[in-house]
Amino acid sequence: MGNLKNYLPDQYDNTDLKEINHNYLIEQFSDYREIFGKIEQVVRKGDYTLGRAVDEFEKKFAEVTGAQFAIGVGSGTDALFLSLKALGIGKGDEVITTPYTFYATIGAIVTAGATPVFVDIGEDYNIDTKKIEAAIGPQTKAILPVHWSGKICEMPRIDELAKQHGLHVIGDACHAILAKYNNYYAGSLGTVACFSLHPLKNLNVWGDGGLVVTNNQEVANRLKLIRNHGLADRDTCREFAYNSRLDTIQAVVGMHILDNKLEYITEQRINNSLFLDEGLRGITQIRVPIREPNIKQVFHIYMILCEQRDKLLDYLQSNSIDAKVHYPVPMHLQPAANNLGYQKGDFPVAEKTAEMALSLPVHEHISKEDLSKMIDAIKGFYR
Ligand SMILES: *Cc1c(COP(=O)(O)O)cnc(C)c1O
Secondary structure (H helix, E strand, O other): OOOOOOOHHHHHOOOOOOOEOOOOHHHHOOOHHHHHHHHHHHHHHOOOEOOHHHHHHHHHHHHHHOOOEEEEEOOHHHHHHHHHHHOOOOOOOEEEEOOOOOHHHHHHHHHOOOEEEEOOEOOOOOEOHHHOHHHOOOOEEEEEOEOHHHOOOOHHHHHHHHHHHOOEEEEEOOOOOOOEEOOEEHHHOOOEEEEEOOOOOOOOOOOOOEEEEEOOHHHHHHHHHHOEOOEEEOOEEOOOOOEOOOEHHHHHHHHHHHHHOHHHHHHHHHHHHHHHHHHHOOOOOEEOOOOOOOEEOOOOOEEEEEOOHHHHHHHHHHOOEOOEOOOOOOHHHOHHHHHHOOOOOOOHHHHHHHHHEEEEOOOOOOOHHHHHHHHHHHHHHHO
16 A cells, blocks of 8 residues: 555645635635634643633533533544444444445444444435334444435434334534524434534634534433543543544634634525526536525535536536535445445445535625536537
């Protein structure tokens, strides 16, 4: 393998930007001096790990996600992993989930010691609720739906199935901050919901961070223990566990976004996605995202399905539009899944989606003019 490089910093590279980019972090944090001022308060108090800022941020985060408790952890991946651990899920247990997600969803299940059991997705990119029951077996302990691109899964039905079969529901809400199903936020659905504060997420910080939210006090307490060495207090270790605390400095950044920007970020993404829907709907080779009136979808990504995807991708890139694919290979076909026993053809909708998916920049710093340029470029390609 040689010496693996830290490839991820490439995605923050600002030296060779296109005209229209997914990359918006420099603009987003142009008020960084204000955040420095808030971080200075932490430094002056020396309040570094699980400090007051974490406490305040957790409280506020619980409020805006509709949950009673929020527990800050090291990342979205850890939010998922620690949730599984807190619910006692591990070796010999199966967790039902989607093959169409970011690697971390599956990584959390596998590193917790459990086995992911995939169920194909539907036309809306989310786990196909109709197919879940057939996958439930004696080893099943939880259903782990992913609210892909910020569209909440059919949670009432998933909760009902979980109740019938005595399962937990762990929501991967990493795309779904402020998303709603009817009047319910992602955080108030299921046993727990997991969020990421990664720089490329809607509510983002200056590094890694994540939160689990829940209405179950026992689960919340267990999470508070195991994110911090299992310590009930300084000298009492209830169980040997992990160190995955939300960093105090990241909590300051998160609070800044939550207080000042999250609503705007969300509204702009929704507005931009509506504008793209309107402009693209008439193109027969494109399918715009499926919407449902009772779901407030927050468009962490704006993902369309298109014919000749790879050619369109090249075309947009050469027209200085930074379209991307999230993601070209579903989880069951990744090399990491070799030992899970799946093969090509097992999940036709996920596989087709991976072949046809294309994401267009939809973030809050995209102008209407840029959106129109993208629409015109796509029209031009199919003409
Ligand atoms: C980003 C993401 C994660 C992991 O979050 P990190 O904070 O990067 O660990 C998990 N699931 C989904 C769907 C994600 O998009």
